[in-house]
Amino acid sequence: MEPIERAATVRYAAAADLPDALRGADALFVYDFLSRALPSAWPAADTLGWVHIASAGVDPVMFPELRDSDVVLTNSRGVFDAAIAEYVLGLVIAFAKDFAGSLRLQQQRTWRHRETERVAGTSALVVGTGPIGRAVARLLRAVGMSVAGAGRRARRDDPDFGTVVSSAELTDHVADVDVVVAVAPLTEQTKGMFDARAFAAMKPGSRFVNVGRGELMVTDDLVSALRSGHLSAAALDVFEQEPLPPESPLWTMENVLISAHMSGDVVGWRDALVEVFADNFARWCEGRPLRNVVDKRLGYVPSMS
Structure with a gap:
C-alpha cells in the first residue's frame, strides 16, 4: 500500500468504523472480501466514486443501493x-x-x-x-x-x-x-x-x-x-x-x-490482491480505464468469450 499512501490519504477501518471512514472518501478498497459491512455503512458514502473488492466474486457488495448508483465496481479477477x-x-x-x-x-x-x-x-x-x-x-x-x-x-x-x-x-x-x-x-x-x-x-x-x-x-x-x-x-x-x-x-x-474456502489462496495471494488494487488506483488517478469493471446488472465482469 505504500505507493497509494504516498498519493492519497488512506484510512484503514474495521467494520464498526467503516461509516466514519467512508465520509468524504473517493474510493473504497474492500480488502476483507467476505465482509458484509458496506450495506449498513452506505449512507455515509457521500463522495464515493469507486469500490474495489479483493475477490473475484462481488456478491458481498452487490446490494441494491450500490447496484443502482453511479459508483464503479471492480474486482480482483485473474488472481485466483x-x-x-x-x-x-x-x-x-x-x-x-x-x-x-x-x-x-x-x-x-x-x-x-x-x-x-x-x-x-x-x-x-x-x-x-x-x-x-x-x-x-x-x-x-x-x-x-x-x-x-x-x-x-x-x-x-x-x-x-x-x-x-x-x-x-x-x-x-x-x-x-x-x-x-x-x-x-x-x-x-x-x-x-x-x-x-x-x-x-x-x-x-x-x-x-x-x-x-x-x-x-x-x-x-x-x-x-x-x-x-x-x-x-x-x-x-x-x-x-x-x-x-x-x-x-x-x-x-x-x-x-x-476445505476452508482456500482453493485460490496460494503463497503470496494477499500481496497479489493489493497489487491489483494498486494498478487500478494508478489508472484511476491518471484517468485511464479501470480493469475488471463489473457489470452491476450481471454481477460479474463481462467477457466477449
Whole structure:
C-alpha cells in the first residue's frame, strides 16, 4: 500500500468504523472480501466514486443501493485462476486415486490392495465460463478429460470448452458427465442452482466439486444425494454458512472432502490482491480505464468469450 499512501490519504477501518471512514472518501478498497459491512455503512458514502473488492466474486457488495448508483465496481479477477484450476485438478485426481481411502487405511495400519480409476477418458461439465472456469477446463483437458462448459449463453467452438450449454438448462446436461465443477459467480440466477432436481439429474455415481460460492448449492439436497449413493462423492471448498458448523453432517461423511474456502489462496495471494488494487488506483488517478469493471446488472465482469 505504500505507493497509494504516498498519493492519497488512506484510512484503514474495521467494520464498526467503516461509516466514519467512508465520509468524504473517493474510493473504497474492500480488502476483507467476505465482509458484509458496506450495506449498513452506505449512507455515509457521500463522495464515493469507486469500490474495489479483493475477490473475484462481488456478491458481498452487490446490494441494491450500490447496484443502482453511479459508483464503479471492480474486482480482483485473474488472481485466483491458475491456483483454483490446480486445486480442482488435484481433487479430481484425489477422487480417482482414492487418496482419502489410502490415508484412512494408513492411519489404521491396514494393508489393503485396491484398484483405482483413470482420469483420462472421463468427462466434466464446468459450470461457470469466466477466467477461473476456463483455467479449470484447460487443465482437465490436459490430463485427457472431455470438458464442456455451462454459462449464460450457449455456443459452440469455444476455445477452452468446445461446447458451452446454457446454465439455465443445467438439468438437461449433467446426466452424461462424471464430474460437475461449480465455479459460477453468485447471482440471483445462480443461487441454489444445484438443488435436489439438479443432483437427481446427475449421472449415478458422479462427483460434485464446488469452488465457486456455497450458496450455489442447497446443502441439505447435496447431503441427501450423497447419502443415497446417487452421487459418489463431493469436494467442497465453499459453504452456505462459513465456517461450516461443527454439527454439519458433511464433516463425518467419508465421501466428502472439505476445505476452508482456500482453493485460490496460494503463497503470496494477499500481496497479489493489493497489487491489483494498486494498478487500478494508478489508472484511476491518471484517468485511464479501470480493469475488471463489473457489470452491476450481471454481477460479474463481462467477457466477449
